Amino acid sequence: xxxxxxxxxxxxxxxxxxxxxxxxxxxxxxxxxxxxxxxxxxxxxxxxxxxxxxxxxxxxxxxxxxxxxxxxxxxxxxxxxxxxxxxxxxxxxxxxxxxxxxxxxxxxxxxxxxxxxxxxxxxxxxxxxxxxxxxxxxxxxxxxxxxxxxxxxxxxxxxxxxxxxxxxxxxxxxxxxxxxxxxxxxxxxxxxxxxxxxxxxxxxxxxxxxxxxxxxxxxxxxxxxxxxxxxxxxxxxxxxxxxxxxxxxxxxxxxxxxxxxxxxxxxxxxxxxxxxxxxxxxxxxxxxxxxxxxxxxxxxxxxxxxxxxxxxxxxxxxxxxxx
Amino acid sequence: xxxxxxxxxxxxxxxxxxxxxxxxxxxxxxxxxxxxxxxxxxxxxxxxxxxxxxxxxxxxxxxxxxxxxxxxxxxxxxxxxxxxxxxxxxxxxxxxxxxxxxxxxxxxxxxxxxxxxxxxxxxxxxxxxxxxxxxxxxxxxxxxxxxxxxxxxxxxxxxxxxxxxxxxxxxxxxxxxxxxxxxxxxxxxxxxxxxxxxxxxxxxxxxxxxxxxxxxxxxxxxxxxxxxxxxxxxxxxxxxxxxxxxxxxxxxxxxxxxxxxxxxxxxxxxxxxxxxxxxxxxxxxxxxxxxxxxxxxxxxxxxxxxxxxxxxxxxxxxxxxxx
Numbered sequence: 001x002x003x004x005x006x007x008x009x010x011x012x013x014x015x016x017x018x019x020x021x022x023x024x025x026x027x028x029x030x031x032x033x034x035x036x037x038x039x040x041x042x043x044x045x046x047x048x049x050x051x052x053x054x055x056x057x058x059x060x061x062x063x064x065x066x067x068x069x070x071x072x073x074x075x076x077x078x079x080x081x082x083x084x085x086x087x088x089x090x091x092x093x094x095x096x097x098x099x100x101x102x103x104x105x106x107x108x109x110x111x112x113x114x115x116x117x118x119x120x121x122x123x124x125x126x127x128x129x130x131x132x133x134x135x136x137x138x139x140x141x142x143x144x145x146x147x148x149x150x151x152x153x154x155x156x157x158x159x160x161x162x163x164x165x166x167x168x169x170x171x172x173x174x175x176x177x178x179x180x181x182x183x184x185x186x187x188x189x190x191x192x193x194x195x196x197x198x199x200x201x202x203x204x205x206x207x208x209x210x211x212x213x214x215x216x217x218x219x220x221x222x223x224x225x226x227x228x229x230x231x232x233x234x235x236x237x238x239x240x241x242x243x244x245x246x247x248x249x250x251x252x253x254x255x256x257x258x259x260x261x262x263x264x265x266x267x268x269x270x271x272x273x274x275x276x277x278x279x280x281x282x283x284x285x286x287x288x289x290x291x292x293x294x295x296x297x298x299x300x301x302x303x304x305x306x307x308x309x310x311x312x313x314x315x316x317x318x319x320x321x322x323x
Numbered sequence: 324x325x326x327x328x329x330x331x332x333x334x335x336x337x338x339x340x341x342x343x344x345x346x347x348x349x350x351x352x353x354x355x356x357x358x359x360x361x362x363x364x365x366x367x368x369x370x371x372x373x374x375x376x377x378x379x380x381x382x383x384x385x386x387x388x389x390x391x392x393x394x395x396x397x398x399x400x401x402x403x404x405x406x407x408x409x410x411x412x413x414x415x416x417x418x419x420x421x422x423x424x425x426x427x428x429x430x431x432x433x434x435x436x437x438x439x440x441x442x443x444x445x446x447x448x449x450x451x452x453x454x455x456x457x458x459x460x461x462x463x464x465x466x467x468x469x470x471x472x473x474x475x476x477x478x479x480x481x482x483x484x485x486x487x488x489x490x491x492x493x494x495x496x497x498x499x500x501x502x503x504x505x506x507x508x509x510x511x512x513x514x515x516x517x518x519x520x521x522x523x524x525x526x527x528x529x530x531x532x533x534x535x536x537x538x539x540x541x542x543x544x545x546x547x548x549x550x551x552x553x554x555x556x557x558x559x560x561x562x563x564x565x566x567x568x569x570x571x572x573x574x575x576x577x578x579x580x581x582x583x584x585x586x587x588x589x590x591x592x593x594x595x596x597x598x599x600x601x602x603x604x605x606x607x608x609x610x611x612x613x614x615x616x617x618x619x620x621x622x623x624x625x626x627x628x629x630x631x632x633x634x635x636x637x638x639x640x641x642x643x644x645x646x
Contacts, residue, residue: 021360022465025544027398027529028364030465034357037344040440041351042455044409046447075350086367086409086453117363124369125449130409132365132455142345142353206350221348
């Protein structure tokens with residue numbers, strides 16, 4: 001592979017963000033943001049650990065890696081602006097496939113007029129894709145997981161477990177385009193999150209590790225108890241039909257749906273519903289927030305008349321440093 | 324290794340930057356910067372490619388990786404504020420050594436009151452350390468490589484080739500602490516760069532690939548010719564004494580000295596010299612900038628009465644996506 005022609009081929013030819021002053025053509029990028037707050041996160045995916053080329057074409061690898069990052073921005077209430085890409089290239093990747101990764105990223109970036117403003121291209125034994133995203137949020141509108149309060153409605157966007165079910169469809173040769181696309185081309189809930197802007201206080205987490213994990217993060221960070229009714233959790237029928245023995249687990253801890261889990265006051269719940277409607281997505285009330293009986297917040301799940309403590313589940317893994 | 328105790332052990336316990344609103348405890352970090360411009364870059368190092376544990380203790384791996392990033396900020400005139408760390412951990416690294424990498428980074432970060440505000444910790448086959456840095460620069464004070472003009476003085480900080488010579492000392496068991504430290508603990512020229520703030524126009528590049536490469540980048544980006552006198556290039560005597568056959572090459576393309584190469588008007592050259600003095604470092608005039616005879620800028624090197632075209636040299640390699 002010719003390194004220089006490859007680097008040239010992935011360089012952006014133009015920029016769209018008006019706040020950008022200098023893109024990739026110097027030692028670092030420069031931008032100016034005088035009114036909003038700046039939000040940033042990094043997410044890393046390793047070939048064979050977070051994805052496999054057997055189940056994921058390179059285009060989707062890039063798309064999904066950036067989607068995971070944008071989901072973090074959405075969970076902060078931020079609108080995406082920039083991304084920087086560090087890639088470790090191994091000899092078993094062809095130049096064409098590497099370009100497909102970048103095409104996947106820029107396909108999603110185009111939806112939000114994001115600019116790629118930096119990166120590093122190095123050699124190694126396995127492919128690693130590490131993306132840093134930068135977004136903007138209005139002053140005092142960043143959405144922290146510490147902001148759930150007793151009396152709040154707990155809600156979630158979309159349906160749960162789809163990504164895990166889509167992965168299962170791919171590896172077991174089940175032909176369900178909807179589920180497979182939910183795995184390959186997840187839509188970060190950026191528009192919905194932006195449409196919550198009129199609300200003063202809303203706690204948000206993105207559902208990257210499943211709601212068992214994410215609801216515990218909100219409960220702990222906010223020092224509140226959360227009560228979830230299993231029967232209220234939204235899922236899609238194809239998943240239940242195709243995987244009757246597994247779908248209930250996937251609803252709780254399937255992970256990587258990149259939906260948003262939130263807590264908001266009863267009085268603002270109508271505003272949340274309208275925001276979802278304007279964004280063309282579903283939002284479902286799945287529980288309530290109460291004062292914490294213990295010092296640290298806990299999550300209770302009621303299912304078929306029984307209430308149990310919902311732990312973060314065994315699904316938490318080394319792959320997620322934050323989220 | 325216990326993943327959670329490791330992640331807890333590397334989490335910052337406090338923050339120092341007043342512009343920071345939220346650090347590592349949510350989906351993303353948040354900061355507010357209403358007056359200055361924001362500067363950002365990413366740099367990635369792979370075990371066995373960019374460093375080896377045989378020649379580099381883990382503390383130095385972390386220190387040097389962050390230094391390389393801060394050198395990019397210095398080359399933009401920016402003062403460091405934040406960093407995010409993505410690490411791919413392989414099974415051949417012990418937890419103690421991983422903590423040493425983070426200790427190396429925070430040791431350098433402490434010098435500039437930088438805060439670590441995000442990261443990702445994942446598993447893989449080889450250790451990869453990818454750092455994103457964020458810094459601030461006053462409005463219209465970012466230092467671009469496009470800003471060299473005919474009539475400018477070309478200058479460089481410190482001495483050249485030291486890092487390469489230090490590496491050679493390590494692998495050939497030559498005991499020279501000064502050179503070895505220049506390799507392991509390079510000092511990014513942040514203070515010097517900041518002390519240039521009163522100057523309206525100065526072009527800067529950091530010397531990560533050697534001045535043969537960096538001077539060509541300035542010449543091309545600014546569309547000027549650059550004339551360098553080899554006899555004016557600064558180097559340290561131990562290097563010439565220890566490596567008489569190699570030191571001349573290393574001066575030109577040793578790389579990773581993390582000094583700054585700059586071009587400034589004759590009238591501001593005195594200000595540059597004073598800035599170096601205030602920063603406690605050397606600065607040397609090494610050449611002149613003239614109008615470009617060709618369409619693209621070129622670099623000419625005069626040595627022992629002969630003038631030749633100085634190419635970027637064979638040292639340019641895939642390891643550097645930018646710089």
